[in-house]
Amino acid sequence: MSGTFQNTTVGAIEAGGTKFICSVGIGPDAGMLARAHFPTGDDPVRLMGKVVEWFKAQQKMHGPLAAIGVASFGPVDLDAQSRTHGFITTTPKPGWRNADILGPLRRAFPRVALGFDTDVNGAALGEHRWGAARGLDDFVYITVGTGIGGGGMARGRLLHGLVHPEMGHMGLPRLSGDDFEGACPFHGRCWEGLCSGPAIAKRTGMPAEDLPPEHPAWETVIRYAAHALVNITCVLSPRRIIVGGSVRKAGRLGEEAFFARLRAAFREIMAGYIASPSLSETGIADFIVPPDLGDDAGVCGAIALAQEAHREKS
Numbered sequence: 062m063s064g065t066f067q068n069t070t071v072g073a074i075e076a077g078g079t080k081f082i083c084s085v086g087i088g089p090d091a092g093m094l095a096r097a098h099f100p101t102g103d104d105p106v107r108l109m110g111k112v113v114e115w116f117k118a119q120q121k122m123h124g125p126l127a128a129i130g131v132a133s134f135g136p137v138d139l140d141a142q143s144r145t146h147g148f149i150t151t152t153p154k155p156g157w158r159n160a161d162i163l164g165p166l167r168r169a170f171p172r173v174a175l176g177f178d179t180d181v182n183g184a185a186l187g188e189h190r191w192g193a194a195r196g197l198d199d200f201v202y203i204t205v206g207t208g209i210g211g212g213g214m215a216r217g218r219l220l221h222g223l224v225h226p227e228m229g230h231m232g233l234p235r236l237s238g239d240d241f242e243g244a245c246p247f248h249g250r251c252w253e254g255l256c257s258g259p260a261i262a263k264r265t266g267m268p269a270e271d272l273p274p275e276h277p278a279w280e281t282v283i284r285y286a287a288h289a290l291v292n293i294t295c296v297l298s299p300r301r302i303i304v305g306g307s308v309r310k311a312g313r314l315g316e317e318a319f320f321a322r323l324r325a326a327f328r329e330i331m332a333g334y335i336a337s338p339s340l341s342e343t344g345i346a347d348f349i350v351p352p353d354l355g356d357d358a359g360v361c362g363a364i365a366l367a368q369e370a371h372r373e374k375s
């Protein structure tokens with residue numbers, strides 16, 4: 062890819078279940094010229110109106126945007142031929158089922174290229190360009206937060222297909238003694254239903270960040286995550302798995318302890334079956350990693366999606 066496109070000033074939206082983060086820029090850190098947060102709330106039309114006004118104001122200050130990228134919570138419709146392309150589809154989030162994200166942007170900025178993908182594919186693209194997946198063409202990006210999702214690349218292309226991956230909704234073996242009924246409105250005890258932030262709060266009566274380090278829920282969350290990462294490794298054979306999202310910071314337990322225990326549990330469950338140096342006792346520290354871009358992975362991903370859209374249109 063040419064450097065020209067990567068230095069193009071674009072707009073970016075990380076559309077999350079809690080807030081929409083909007084930015085104008087060319088990349089991470091000093092590459093961001095402006096940013097703003099808007100609470101997601103329960104009225105998509107009103108929120109997208111505010112987002113459009115913000116970008117119009119930014120254009121007056123920073124000049125025309127070459128493209129706008131959206132990395133959205135989902136599920137989303139990514140089929141460019143579909144009448145509902147750019148919509149959020151079956152989310153249980155109140156007010157957001159069949160919400161049109163791309164339409165208001167298309168109408169407000171008819172000449173601007175638009176990029177649209179899942180939040181996790183966006184974050185994966187951001188980590189590929191600027192972060193923990195630089196130089197890797199086969200990797201997975203997971204978020205464990207309000208929901209659980211996974212995206213990534215195979216042979217340097219973002220994972221798409223029928224729709225997009227929904228790794229958070231995989232079924233997992235029940236841990237002995239865990240009779241929690243789950244929190245996913247579609248599947249009950251899928252990974253997201255067992256271990257998302259809201260699922261942890263439902264199981265323990267308190268938010269994950271408040272759990273004491275010795276609380277048994279940490280072991281439960283880590284074991285399930287390890288099972289899921291083993292499944293992902295067996296199915297997709299990634300060269301690295303980046304684990305982002307708020308739960309991975311592990312509150313009072315701490316991110317370092319969370320990753321150390323996750324890597325150990327992964328090796329125990331894998332039981333030496335895949336013989337790769339990346340999965341060895343020392344190699345695993347570079348196989349299961351936190352995002353380099355930290356909490357900015359999503360919004361940086363949206364910048365990268367916009368630059369891709371601009372490149373494709375040019």
Ligand code: ZN
Nearest residue numbers: 230245248251
């Ligand atoms: Zn589910």
